[in-house]
Amino acid sequence: MQSNRLGWILLAPTLAILFFFGVLPFIYVVYVSFHQWNPFAADPHMIFNGADNFRKIVFDAEFLNSVGVTVLFVLFAVISELVVGYILAQAFMKEFPGKAIFRTIHTLPLIMAPIIVGSVWKLMMTPSIGIIPHYLNEWFGITVNIGTSPVAAFTTIIIMDIWHWTPLVTLTLIAALVSLPPDPFEQAQIDGANKRQIFFHITVPMIAPAVVATVFIRLMDALRTVDEVWMLTGGGPGSATRFVGVHIFKEVFPKTNYGYGSTISVIVLYLTIVACWLLYVTMLAPRNKKD
Amino acid sequence: MNTVFKLAASALALSFAAGMANADDAFWKEAAAPYQGVTLRGVTESSPPSLYIREVLAPQFEELTGIRVDIETTSWDQMFDKAIKDMEAGTGIYDMVYIEQDIIYSYLARDFLTDTTQLLADHPELKAPTYDEGNFTTFADYFKGSNGHLYGIPMEAFIKIYLYRTDLFGDPDIQAAFKESTGRDLTPATTHEEYTEIAKFFYDYGQKNNLQLWGATVQGHTGHPASWYEYVETIAPTFGIYNWGIKADNNYAASVANGGEMNSDTAKEALQWWLDLRQYAPPESNQSTWTEVGTTFGAGRAAQGLVYGENAGWIASDPEKSLVVGKVGVALPPLSDGVLAEAEAGEGYIGYYDGGAFGLPSTSKNKEAAALFLEYIGQNEVQPDWAVAAPRVTNTATYDDPKVQDMNKELGGYYDMLKDKGYLFAGAPAYPFHAQLREAVAPTFYKILTGDVSVSDGLDQMAEIAEATLTELGYRK
Numbered sequence: 001m002q003s004n005r006l007g008w009i010l011l012a013p014t015l016a017i018l019f020f021f022g023v024l025p026f027i028y029v030v031y032v033s034f035h036q037w038n039p040f041a042a043d044p045h046m047i048f049n050g051a052d053n054f055r056k057i058v059f060d061a062e063f064l065n066s067v068g069v070t071v072l073f074v075l076f077a078v079i080s081e082l083v084v085g086y087i088l089a090q091a092f093m094k095e096f097p098g099k100a101i102f103r104t105i106h107t108l109p110l111i112m113a114p115i116i117v118g119s120v121w122k123l124m125m126t127p128s129i130g131i132i133p134h135y136l137n138e139w140f141g142i143t144v145n146i147g148t149s150p151v152a153a154f155t156t157i158i159i160m161d162i163w164h165w166t167p168l169v170t171l172t173l174i175a176a177l178v179s180l181p182p183d184p185f186e187q188a189q190i191d192g193a194n195k196r197q198i199f200f201h202i203t204v205p206m207i208a209p210a211v212v213a214t215v216f217i218r219l220m221d222a223l224r225t226v227d228e229v230w231m232l233t234g235g236g237p238g239s240a241t242r243f244v245g246v247h248i249f250k251e252v253f254p255k256t257n258y259g260y261g262s263t264i265s266v267i268v269l270y271l272t273i274v275a276c277w278l279l280y281v282t283m284l285a286p287r288n289k290k291d
Numbered sequence: 292m293n294t295v296f297k298l299a300a301s302a303l304a305l306s307f308a309a310g311m312a313n314a315d316d317a318f319w320k321e322a323a324a325p326y327q328g329v330t331l332r333g334v335t336e337s338s339p340p341s342l343y344i345r346e347v348l349a350p351q352f353e354e355l356t357g358i359r360v361d362i363e364t365t366s367w368d369q370m371f372d373k374a375i376k377d378m379e380a381g382t383g384i385y386d387m388v389y390i391e392q393d394i395i396y397s398y399l400a401r402d403f404l405t406d407t408t409q410l411l412a413d414h415p416e417l418k419a420p421t422y423d424e425g426n427f428t429t430f431a432d433y434f435k436g437s438n439g440h441l442y443g444i445p446m447e448a449f450i451k452i453y454l455y456r457t458d459l460f461g462d463p464d465i466q467a468a469f470k471e472s473t474g475r476d477l478t479p480a481t482t483h484e485e486y487t488e489i490a491k492f493f494y495d496y497g498q499k500n501n502l503q504l505w506g507a508t509v510q511g512h513t514g515h516p517a518s519w520y521e522y523v524e525t526i527a528p529t530f531g532i533y534n535w536g537i538k539a540d541n542n543y544a545a546s547v548a549n550g551g552e553m554n555s556d557t558a559k560e561a562l563q564w565w566l567d568l569r570q571y572a573p574p575e576s577n578q579s580t581w582t583e584v585g586t587t588f589g590a591g592r593a594a595q596g597l598v599y600g601e602n603a604g605w606i607a608s609d610p611e612k613s614l615v616v617g618k619v620g621v622a623l624p625p626l627s628d629g630v631l632a633e634a635e636a637g638e639g640y641i642g643y644y645d646g647g648a649f650g651l652p653s654t655s656k657n658k659e660a661a662a663l664f665l666e667y668i669g670q671n672e673v674q675p676d677w678a679v680a681a682p683r684v685t686n687t688a689t690y691d692d693p694k695v696q697d698m699n700k701e702l703g704g705y706y707d708m709l710k711d712k713g714y715l716f717a718g719a720p721a722y723p724f725h726a727q728l729r730e731a732v733a734p735t736f737y738k739i740l741t742g743d744v745s746v747s748d749g750l751d752q753m754a755e756i757a758e759a760t761l762t763e764l765g766y767r768k
Contacts (some may be wrong), residue, residue, distance in 0.1 A: 039379055040397050040727055042765030062734055127574035128503075128592075147513050147577030148741065236514020237577070238741040239734055253372050254516075255730040 029262045037259035046259070053263035063264060065239050066247035067271070069154070073243060074222045077161045081218060082211065084162060085169025092174055107167045114164070118231025121160045125232065146233060150240030153233045157241055160228060165221070169214050176210030177203075212283050216276055223272050244268050315421055316355065319663070322417055323356030326660035330359040333387035333649065334373050337364040338601060339681035340447040341389065344649075344668060348677070352667045358660050362387075371726075374652075378403040383654040386661040390443045390650040392433050393719030398650070399436055400723035405651040408440035410662050417659055422666035426686045433718045434648045443648025444665040445685035449600025450709055450716045451525050451643040453625070455479050456594050457703065458618040459493065459504075468496070479595070479622035483529070483564050486595070486625040490571035493594035506571030508584045508596030513740045517580035519733050522562060524643040524719065525597050530561035530627045533639050534720040535728075537757065543767040546754035553757060554750040562739070563746050577740070589613035597624055599645060600705065604682030608701040620703045623712060631715070640717035646683070684709055724764050731760040 033053055037046040057063055092103055109117070124130045127145045136142040146153040180203070188198050204211075226245035229235065235242035235250070242250075248268065252261035335341040345362035353359055365373070374388040378401070390398060398404050411418050424431065427445050434443035459465055460477055469477040469492055480486035490506030497504035510521035523535045536553030538544045544551035552558055569576055573592045575583060585602030587593055591614040598606070605612045607619040623631075624642050633639035649668065651661050667673070669685075675692035678684050682702060689695055690710045699706035719725060732753040739749035761767035 038727065038764060039375075039401060040724055040764070044401060122578075126578055129575065145574060145577065147511075147575075150741070234512065234514030236512070236737050236741070238513060238738045238743050240741075241514070242734070250730055254368065254726045256375070256727060 029265055032259055033262040033266045035259045038255075038257050040256055049259070053260050054267070056260065057263055057267060062239065062242070063244075063247060066242050066244045069239075069241065070223060070225075070244040073154070073158065073161075073225070074219060076158045077165075077222050078215060078218045080158065080162050081166045081169045082215065085166045085214075086173055088166065088170040089173035089177055092170065093177055106170065109164045110167045112164070114225075114227035115231055117160060117164050118228035121156065121228070122232050125156055147237055150237055153237055153241050157229055157232060160232065161222065161225070164228070165218060169218065172210055172214045173207065176207040180206055208283060212279065215279060215283075219275060219279070220272060223268065223275075315419075318420055319352075319355045319667070320357075322419070322663055323358050323660070326657070326663070327357050329657050329660045330361060331386040331657055331661050331664055332361050332363065332384060333389075334363045334365065334370055334377075334385050335387075335389035335649070336367050336370045336391075336647075338447070339604070340601070340677065340683050343677050343680045344446065347680075348668050348673060349664075351673075352664055355667075356663065358663070360664055378652045378654055381654045383652070383656045385652055386655040386657045387649050387664065388652055389446075389647050390434065391647045392645065393725050395434055395443065395648075396721045396723045397725055399442060403650075403653060404442040405653050405655070405658055406436065406438070406440045406442060407444065407651060407662060407665060410651070410658060411666075414659060414662070417662050417666070419663070419666045419670070421670045421672060426669070426671050426688060428685060428687050429714070430644065430646055430685060430718075431648075433644075433646075434650075443650035444669040445646065445648045446668060447601065447681070447683035448644065448646035448685050448709075449603075449683060450713060451597060451599050451624075451645060452603065452705065452708065453479060453622040454588055454596050454598045454603065454606065455620050455622065456591075456615060456618055457620040458615075459594050460620065465496065468492075479620065480625045481623075483625050483627065487564070487568065487571075489595060490568055494571035503592055505573040505593050506595070507568050508579070508587050508593045508598065509565070509569050509572040509576040510579050510581060510584045510597075511569055511572070511576045511740060512580050512583075513577050513737050515580050516729055516733055518740060519729060519736045520581075520643075521597070522565060522736070525624070526565045527558060527561050528640050528642060528717075529624050529630060530557050530564075531630050531633065531639060532558045532561060533717075535757075536754070537720070537722075537761075539720065539722070543758070543761045545757035545761070546751075549758065551754060551758075554747075554754040559746050559750055562750065566740070566746065589615060591615050597642075600682060600709070601645070603702055603705050604698075607703060607705070608698070617701070621705045621708055623708070623715070634715040640715060642716045644713065644716035644718045646685070646718070678706075682706075724761065724766060727764060728757060728760055732756050 032046070034048060034050060035046040036049045036052070038044070088106065092099065112120075124132045125144075125146050127133050127147065133144045136144050144152050146156050184202050184206070185198060188202055193201070224245045225243055226249050229241055229243055229246050230249070233241045235246045244264070248261055248264050251257050251264060255261075333344075335344070341362070341364050345364055349360035349362050363373075370389055371394065374385060377384045378388070378398075390404070408424065424441055428448065430448040431441060431445050434441055434445060436442055460479070466477045469475075469489075472492055473488055475485075477489070480489055486507070492506070493504060494506035496502070497506075510517050510525075512518045527533075527536065532552055532555070536545060536551055536555065536558050538551050541550045545553040547555050573587055575587060579587060581599050581602075584596060585598055585606060588596050588598055589602070589606040589612060603619070603621070606615060607613070608616055610616045626641055630639060630641060634641045649665055651658055651665060655661055671686050671688045674684070674686045674689040675694045678689050678692075678695050679698050682698070682705065684690060684695070684706060690706060695706060722728065735744065735749055735752045735756060738744040739746055744752065758767055
């Protein structure tokens with residue numbers, strides 16, 4: 001009983017912070033999402049408009065486009081990071097000369113703020129003066145201009161995201177791989193299982209919780225990507241990289257469309273929860289059921 | 292005898308000036324006495340004029356008065372975000388906010404700003420003897436409310452001008468080649484056709500001679516509002532399309548069908564002309580905002596360009612940043628027939644008069660102390676060094692200062708143009724929905740830039756979106 005009370009006392013500050021900085025703002029956003037509110041409209045006050053904003057969102061081509069490009073971005077970025085991260089994690093499980101240095105360098109992008117990453121990549125990608133377009137043109141005769149080519153802009157953002165966040169995936173997977181017990185692997189080898197069978201039937205199921213946790217983190221991060229994209233392309237060319245985070249930013253800040261912007265935020269939060277739930281159901285629920 | 296007389300007169304003048312300075316110092320100390328311990332906080336864009344306030348004027352004021360001034364310089368969008376949120380929520384964090392000329396109408400509509408004229412009238416003890424609203428140029432009119440009172444102290448004012456490379460335009464070989472190619476002398480363009488002709492000539496010249504030189508700058512970012520601004524504020528007016536093609540006195544009509552001009556044939560011609568210029572512009576143009584256009588010109592990569600005046604200073608005179616120091620001339624932008632006459636008659640304008648002021652939020656908790664600082668930066672006395680450090684002029688007397696005159700020569704006569712031709716330029720229209728409308732039409736505008744939508748269809752869509760947005764905001768009935 002006493003330990004229960006102590007537990008609640010110790011939890012209280014965290015719960016209070018969560019309530020004031022997480023729950024309350026969320027409730028406020030939901031409240032605002034049912035209003036028409038632009039402080040620079042002829043009537044700057046909040047006007048209750050029921051579900052009008054939610055109805056409008058269904059026909060908002062810009063929003064729907066932003067959801068589309070975001071989903072594509074998340075798929076490409078997260079899957080690539082998972083694959084590259086796993087390969088690197090396996091590499092770091094082995095000993096090779098310069099491993100410590102390489103591991104440190106490989107982790108460096110993680111400590112960079114997204115806005116800095118965006119700035120650096122912008123500098124590297126600017127036509128004529130950027131190092132990447134310069135050498136692509138010099139060595140391969142390829143002309144890359146992220147200001148005119150939607151494909152180039154989109155691809156660059158994915159590569160930038162992979163460069164920035166793969167180390168996180170690698171570190172998480174290294175932790176998972178290190179903690180695997182050796183017995184099942186030895187047993188499988190004795191039973192004559194090949195590498196592919198060991199990978200799919202032992203390694204993957206055993207590291208699945210870590211993979212799912214990593215994917216959750218990256219999925220949620222990728223869905224709210226703003227800073228890097230804002231710096232690199234501003235959402236362009238056209239709307240090619242106007243991800244949902246950028247769309248919300250433009251709606252809420254420059255456009256000061258607080259009501260509608262809140263509605264989009266609520267919907268995006270809902271979609272994120274659904275995506276995470278689907279992922280959980282697909283990857284972990286069958287395993288839990290089996291257990 | 293004559294020399295003795297001159298020395299005596301100089302000594303007398305010096306002692307008079309010193310006496311005046313002491314008297315002025317005494318005013319600041321006395322006026323600031325009740326506000327000791329106060330810290331003023333301001334937020335502004337990280338631009339050369341603002342940095343001068345932070346690095347020079349704020350410390351000077353602090354030393355003189357004992358009132359601490361913290362100036363936060365940040366990015367353009369962050370600056371607005373912070374200022375608007377503070378004033379909207381009424382938190383009173385900021386005592387001074389940067390008011391860009393185009394946002395003043397939104398701020399006035401929301402009563403965000405303090406009437407500084409009234410504040411000083413109500414508190415005569417705060418009125419500095421060296422501060423006078425009459426010292427400002429006519430640019431100050433943009434910061435006046437309907438009562439004629441000032442709601443912001445002008446701190447920077449520029450015109451977006453036509454810069455050209457005097458070394459290239461004055462080269463006899465290039466002149467001869469141009470004459471042979473076009474049949475006319477190489478002089479700064481006065482019409483759009485001439486401007487394109489020059490752009491094409493220098494583009495070909497750069498290609499032929501394997502130079503990193505292109506025909507013109509274009510502020511054509513495909514995902515940043517800078518490109519939209521270049522079109523509506525700089526290009527469209529030179530074709531006679533004013534105020535973004537919206538008729539405020541006709542129920543904010545934007546489409547031709549309803550009496551607006553946003554999608555008129557002339558507007559389409561203007562946009563097409565500008566888009567066509569991109570073929571002669573450096574490759575980075577489609578990622579260029581206002582800053583990058585200045586950088587492109589300063590790097591010597593364009594023979595001519597339409598450049599914000601705030602960048603003209605370092606382009607023309609800072610050898611650490613610019614490769615074209617001493618090689619820059621200024622001219623009026625190229626115009627369609629009749630536009631200059633309309634501007635001279637006050638019925639139109641030929642380009643953008645850009646700038647901003649420091650305003651005092653209604654929510655400030657230190658209005659009196661902040662008013663003192665605003666007066667301080669509005670004095671004639673602090674202007675010349677400020678104008679040399681960052682090419683901005685807000686006070687009429689600044690033009691005549693010897694330092695500014697010297698700078699004017701370095702800038703190829705930019706200050707003369709600002710003084711004599713400034714009246715031909717205009718700030719943004721008096722719309723309280725500036726950013727809201729911009730963001731509504733910008734996605735379509737970017738699609739025009741990328742070629743996803745044609746100029747004609749795109750402007751038709753923009754006019755339709757503009758009217759729908761203005762209806763939703765409650766301005767269009």
